[in-house]
Amino acid sequence: MTDSPRIWCFSRRGGVICSRPPGHAGLHNRRGTGAMWADRDADPPRCDGSRIPAEPASALPGGFPGGRALCPVCTGFVALTRDARLATHDAFRGAETDAEASGRAAWFNTHGW
DSSP: OOOOOOOSOSOEETTEEOOSOTTOOSOEEETTTTEEEOGGGSOOSBOTTTTOBOOOOOOOTTOTTTTOEEOTTTOOEEOBOTTSBBOOOBOOOSOSSHHHHHHHHHHHHHHOO
């Protein structure tokens, strides 16, 4: 399997992810919901879960998620700081690679939401 590019735009509003391709022109929208928004109305990219206390998520036999913790706000796997807090991070917007997507799927199928 090869790594695939992101297929979604990075913009969110109220936690809803824009379903248009990256770099699109015009308003952001989420197909099927009727939600549309401009850049000025988008959520800030930084996740509100940044810097909250956390511990590493349980690892799968292959090692995923590699010592990272699950952010309860954006459901991204995030590195921990020395003081056991989630590193400052942007809200999760989709796996960047096929390997990350497969690891996430296996982790959630094993551990649930």
